[in-house]
Amino acid sequence: MFGDQAPSRHALSSLGISVLAVLNEGPTHPYEMLQKLRRRHDDRIVRVRPGSLYHVVEWLRTRNLVEVVATGRAGNRPERTAYRITSAGDAALRARIRELIGCPAAETSPLLVALAESHNLFRVGVLDALRQRAEALEAQLAELDGLIDTARAEGSGEAHWLSLDYLRVLTAAELEWARGLSSRIDSGEVAWPQA
Numbered sequence: 001m002f003g004d005q006a007p008s009r010h011a012l013s014s015l016g017i018s019v020l021a022v023l024n025e026g027p028t029h030p031y032e033m034l035q036k037l038r039r040r041h042d043d044r045i046v047r048v049r050p051g052s053l054y055h056v057v058e059w060l061r062t063r064n065l066v067e068v069v070a071t072g073r074a075g076n077r078p079e080r081t082a083y084r085i086t087s088a089g090d091a092a093l094r095a096r097i098r099e100l101i102g103c104p105a106a107e108t109s110p111l112l113v114a115l116a117e118s119h120n121l122f123r124v125g126v127l128d129a130l131r132q133r134a135e136a137l138e139a140q141l142a143e144l145d146g147l148i149d150t151a152r153a154e155g156s157g158e159a160h161w162l163s164l165d166y167l168r169v170l171t172a173a174e175l176e177w178a179r180g181l182s183s184r185i186d187s188g189e190v191a192w193p194q195a
Contacts, residue, residue: 012096014046015056020065020085020093027069027084030057041147045163057083065089123185123192130182137175144168 012020022033030053037048060066066089070082085093118126144167151161158165184190 012092013056015048015052016060016065017093017096017100018042018046018048019053019056019060020089023066023083023085024090024093027082029080029082030054031080033057041164044167060089063088065092119193122194126192127182127185130178130185134175134178134182137171137178141168141171141175144171 018037019033022028022036028036030050034048034050034053037043037046042048057066061068061083064086066083067086068081069084071079072082073079118129121129144164148161148164148168151164181190185192
């Protein structure tokens with residue numbers, strides 16, 4: 001649609017990138033990966049569920065991007081398998097990050113579908129929905145500001161929280177857009193069709 005190419009079905013998923021990035025810090029097992037991703041608030045940018053995480057780790061293993069380094073049991077806990085990134089995994093991680101940063105892709109979302117069909121709402125309905133969205137975005141913006149402030153206070157370098165900064169910029173821009181559109185509809189500048 002925007003001249004971009006769809007990624008190969010063999011390309012690293014967002015969760016695959018996150019797993020390889022965690023393993024780039026050293027060998028670990030999937031449960032610890034999950035905990036690290038949640039502590040870092042990476043679950044704000046990629047869907048992280050235990051089942052999908054284990055599936056991605058296995059997918060990475062079958063492609064020789066990660067390998068098993070140890071299997072063991074501590075006390076009554078279930079057996080855990082620790083993995084490490086391979087040199088092929090490191091190369092794939094770096095290549096995919098470069099690709100995603102360098103090549104804008106068309107984004108699809110339920111919001112885009114809703115906006116394309118929003119003319120089916122009455123004027124009062126779309127204004128109410130935009131008000132609700134603006135309130136939710138204000139709350140998200142405050143939360144992101146808090147997360148960034150915490151990262152700064154903990155001494156994390158900006159390179160470690162660029163994703164939060166990017167989300168903050170997008171959220172602020174979307175909030176401004178939602179308020180502006182609401183104002184334009186409310187003033188009559190945007191003539192709103194009736195359903």
